Amino acid sequence: MARNESTTDFDLGDGPAAPLLEVDDLRVHFTTDGGLVKAVDGVSWYVDEGETLAIVGESGSGKSVSAMSILGLVPSPPAVFPSGDIRLRGRSILALPEKQQRKLRGSEIAMIFQDPLTALNPVFKVGDQIAEMVTNHQHVSKTVARRKVLDLLGEVGIPNPGVRINQYPHEFSGGMRQRAMIAMALANDPKVLLADEPTTALDVTIQAQIMLLLEKLQEERNTAIVLITHDLGLVASHADRINVMYAGRIVESGSCDDVFYRPQHAYTYGLLSSLARMDRSRQERLLPITGMPPSLSNVPPGCPFHPRCRFATEACSEALPPLDTVVLPETDGGGLHRAACIHSDQVQIAFEERLAQ
Known part of the structure; x- marks a missing residue:
């Protein structure tokens, strides 16, 4: 689909x-009344055109907040932003006037929310809501916008778009609502698509269809996708690179193969050990991570994962490990691998032994 002229000055x-x-x-x-909650605490990452970056971690790790901050969807107050910059093709978004930032939202960067039933307005027709995205960012008539909406509904696989365009969200199934959300996100052909748990509320069959649809649209449009999820199976099938988050920080970052087969952080090891792997020829005992993620208003000193870590020593509670580059043997060369763990060698050995069992 050809890119229409946008109103953005970026x-x-x-x-x-x-x-x-x-x-x-x-x-x-x-x-908060309970203290200062550091939901995101010094996170850095990037994504290139046509690439899928996955941000994974347990609930409360800061995944969604970091993504919503890109679009200015985190209200301030109560949020404060002590530091940080967000750059689109090298140019700071935060340095732009608010009016220009609003123009970027939905045109250059768009988001697929976790629950389309709450993201879509129940009192407006689905077609009108998608058309509003078009007319807000493009100098086109309502007739042209409606034609574009019909094309988008067909492109995302919604049957009978001529009928569906006049229906309300409650008349759509869960999978169809998610497809409508994708159509809305793609209405202005954005360069970056933030997908926040896009398949959580769907059954496995529809989940696979949605992800294949995103891959197809990504290939056609060369869109960068940031996939925010706790589903490691989904990540293994669709991501190019992975950032693992814990307690508001990135604790490991690398290519998909390196993270899944050569983890260097104890938290990543724990996530993978609690996952049933389809690439194993025999059944293995799953090892759950003990305990609960820490309160972000009272993060333990040192490595925040050490109270739940099987490799923890006294040194782990003394200082926060930096996110350092790790040299991996027999790596696939998929890019820089980094981990914030002082026991990376032990983690690697333990994971190899587990795979060899």
Whole structure:
């Protein structure tokens, strides 16, 4: 689908090579009665055109907050942003006037929310809600916008788009509502698509269809996708690179194969050990992670994972390990691998032994 002229003044033209979207030292804190909640505490990552970056972790790790901050969807107050920058093709979004930032939301960067039933307005027709996305960012008539909506509904696999365009969200099934959300997100052909748990509320069959649809649209449009999820099976099938988050920080980052077959952080080891793997020829005992994630208003000193870690020593509680580069043997060369763990060697050995069992 050809890209229509947009109202945004953001220049994505030729310039020095830079990631398509880059988050640099982002911190998002909330002032609460229980203390200062550091939901995101010094997170940095990037994603390139046509790439799928997965951000994984347990609930409360800061995945969704970091993504919503990109679109300015985190209200301030109560949120404060002590540091951080967000750059689109090397240019700071946060340095732009609010009016220009609003123009970027939905045109250059769009989001698929976790629950389409709450994201869609129940009192407006689905077609009108998608058309509003088009007319807000493009200089087109309502007739042209309606034609585009029909094309989008057909593109995302909704049958009888001529009928569905006039229906309300409650008349759609769960899978169809998610497809409508994808159509809305793609209405202005954004360069970056933030997908926050896009398949959580769907059954396995519809989940697979939605992910195949996203891959197809990504290939056609060269869109960068940031996949926010706790579903490691989904990540294994669709991600190029992975960031593992815990307690508001990235604790491991690397290519999909390296993270799944050569984990270097104890938390990543725990996530993988509690996952049933389809690439194993024999059944193995799953090892759940003991305990619960910490309260982000009272994060343990040192490595925040050490109270739940099977490899923890006294040194783990003394200082926060930096996210350092790790040299991996027999790596696939999929890019830089980093981990914030002082016991990476032990983690690697334990994981190899587990695979060899």
